[in-house]
Amino acid sequence: LIFMNLYHYASPARFYPLAARLAPWFAVLGVLLGLAGLYLGLLVAPTDAQQGEGYRIIFVHVPASWMSMVIYCAMAFWSAIGLGFGVRLAHWLTAALAPTGAIFAALSLITGALWGKPMWGAWWVWDARLTSELILFFLYLGFIAIRAANDDQRRADRSGAVIALVGVVNVPIIYFSVKWWNTLHQGASVSLSKSPSMAATMLWAMLLMALAFWMYSIAIALWRVRGYILRFEGEAQWLHEASLDSKPKQHAPLDTHFIEDLDESKAAQTPSPALGNETKK
């Protein structure tokens, strides 16, 4: 049944209004979780014994770094679906995630530099963890560039998917880099095998911020993919209609279905604090 539902929503015309209904909820959740995380992280969590108040960078640095890796894995997943089942929407979801992933990779590097300077005395070191994260950032840029360079939509989808699938080997390298190599970067803050090496409030603040970034990423990717659907699918729709003008309109119900969905979703939209009302002009 779940597979039938997924198949149902693989149609861009059906996914477009669904994305509009879901995105505001993820955005609101993201804002609430973010406020709770900021409250705990900045106002409640105690001072770190070694790093003083400077450690509070962790509340944006670790969640941003996690998201940069999670989003790349999600892109590899959707690319595999796109290539394996020929679902165009899966390729567009991959593409809609890429800018957000690149942003989180950049934020990981920026906040890492801002943390490294006071603690290590250097903005940047060619350490295994930092270097593999920089490579991840370039993989995102490469993915975006190769899609932009392909005018043919299907070729753009395929070549992007190849980068996403090949590049995903870098993610475990980033994650385990602090174990495999002797690095300046500190070890994992949270691990499944042992209890966390930090105070409970610190841990909660970090997890809340990570969840907030997660919700933000879903919301923004859903909004972005709506724009892609309009651009890629809408154009084909009008071209199709144009070619039908001279013929009897036997496909009319199919064609108007998409347009009806557009109107419906406009009416169903609610403004959200994080994103505003996207389609309002």
Add this chain to the structure above:
Amino acid sequence: MHWNSLFEFLNMGGYALYVWGSFGATALVLSMECWWVKRANAQAQSELEAAQLSLELQA
């Protein structure tokens, strides 16, 4: 509450530049992304409407 005064909070134990720089950069970049998506979607929408209009004029 961990802090005794607003100054203490803002000063971040001397790490103000690094801590607020990190949180500020994150807030700035994420809100830029929202604005960017909003603009791109509005553009896609208006291009679609323009295409629709030119089709109506042709018909």
